[in-house]
């Protein structure tokens with residue numbers, strides 16, 4: 407009885423008793439969730455237009471962050487470093503298309519997936535050679551990202567919001583909006599969606615695979631940079647960052663590999679739910695540290711009932 | 726090689742047919758052991774409606790795929806506007822002003838009718854990827870221009886009322902029309918239609934025939950048409966190529982072709 411109460415009653419009683427703390431927990435979860443969503447978006451873009459499950463998404467985040475910090479360390483002003491990092495991400499996109507994707511056109515999906523593992527290893531090696539393996543500090547203040555905090559008093563309680571987190575959430579929201587407008591209202595965006603929808607038809611209206619692939623890898627590169635700055639500002643820049651990409655996996659299982667809405671909602675949901683679980687169930691009952699595995703269990707649970715994910719379309723082989 | 730004079734002429738219904746715009750020379754296309762096209766030559770004249778007919782599996786779609794760059798023939802040359810065409814990818818052919826539809830409708834099912842037709846304008850994209858991304862104003866101006874053209878096509882094909890409908894929800898006949906709209910949005914010089922009326926009822930067929938004639942008449946678009954319905958072919962086309970087992974067994978005006986013994990045999994010999 408006592409156990410059941412600890413699982414089914416007390417956590418909710420705690421939430422009601424301290425709504426300000428609940429809001430704090432949700433907010434923290436949301437901030438992580440935003441970053442999971444961004445990484446998942448990068449995956450979805452590439453998957454939709456090329457059927458490639460991009461294992462390299464995580465290392466792209468690290469590589470972008472390392473490049474930014476490294477360039478700044480060479481004495482280049484912060485925002486110029488950002489611009490140069492974007493140039494580097496563009497060059498990487500072109501190189502991946504030329505050297506890896508183009509020769510592998512028409513190969514089975516698994517080969518292309520293996521190729522992205524190759525890209526990962528290459529970026530890890532290159533990154534370590536150029537920038538070294540040790541931890542670095544993100545150039546947060548140099549980029550003008552505020553570091554203070556604000557305190558709100560909802561329900562007469564106490565809610566602390568880091569300026570950094572607010573900036574992350576707003577920038578991510580702006581990036582997602584820009585992306586949606588790009589995909590929905592521009593010809594290039596239509597071309598990307600078209601290619602994801604019907605390959606043959608896309609070719610017949612003059613869409614070049616190569617151009618679109620470079621474009622989606624570059625857009626993922628941009629997303630990777632934003633994610634890298636945000637995450638790096640909270641946790642430092644190191645190759646350990648790569649593991650946040652693994653959080654994108656349950657997000658994709660939840661949201662579906664092809665749905666942009668799914669990636670966003672799935673990311674936010676996992677961020678919030680894993681935080682809530684940790685605080686209200688994990689720490690009191692399981693000794694904490696449940697954030698490492700909770701998302702996977704949740705996603706597996708969902709997969710049992712909806713194999714296509716919450717937002718995925720029917721699973722059909724493409725012809 | 727051509728049985729007609731190289732000069733342009735005027736048809737009985739007053740349309741001007743120009744010189745040869747595309748010349749297919751000795752085309753052979755093989756898939757492993759199957760020879761889909763055996764040493765076929767024919768030409769397409771500016772402004773004409775050129776039909777390709779033949780029994781199932783004759784190689785008609787394969788020929789269209791060769792023209793549109795989806796298949797590359799092992800042997801043969803394609804001459805376009807007096808120049809030999811190097812091997813090209815489909816998107817390159819599209820950008821040369823050759824648009825097409827597919828026998829099995831190939832639309833972007835998840836996108837609206839309007840967005841589908843807008844993709845037809847991709848061949849006309851001037852601003853490069855980068856300048857599109859960086860220079861919002863220029864991209865906007867192009868977007869507006871494209872929208873105007875696309876709205877005209879949508880009006881022309883009388884699909885205004887479904888502009889915002891996702892294509893996946895449309896009935897078959899309308900999908901065929903949307904596919905034609907997408908091809909027309911490209912302002913093509915040559916339009917390749919693979920069985921545009923297959924699976925349609927009589928009324929839909931009449932509509933589609935009228936649209937095809939109007940496109941040809943109003944815009945002077947050259948049209949290559951694959952069709953099984955003989956009545957339609959005889960009504961619409963200026964000249965007909967007949968294929969059977971990958972070979973060309975007839976080529977000429979509809980009436981000549983109809984009375985050609987080889988053609989009659991081919992059609993009698995195959996059940997439909």
Ligand SMILES: Nc1ncnc2c1ncn2[C@@H]1O[C@H](COP(=O)(O)OP(=O)(O)OP(=O)(O)O)[C@@H](O)[C@H]1O
Pocket residue numbers: 756759760761779780781782783784785786787788828
């Ligand atoms: N991609 C392909 N791979 C292998 N064989 C093919 C391919 N495309 C066509 N063929 C073969 O080439 C031959 C001609 O096919 P094609 O589709 O061109 O005929 P068709 O005249 O369009 O027939 P239908 O009236 O049924 O559409 C057939 O034997 C077909 O099986």
Ligand SMILES: [Mg+2]
Pocket residue numbers: 785786787828
């Ligand atoms: Mg066919």
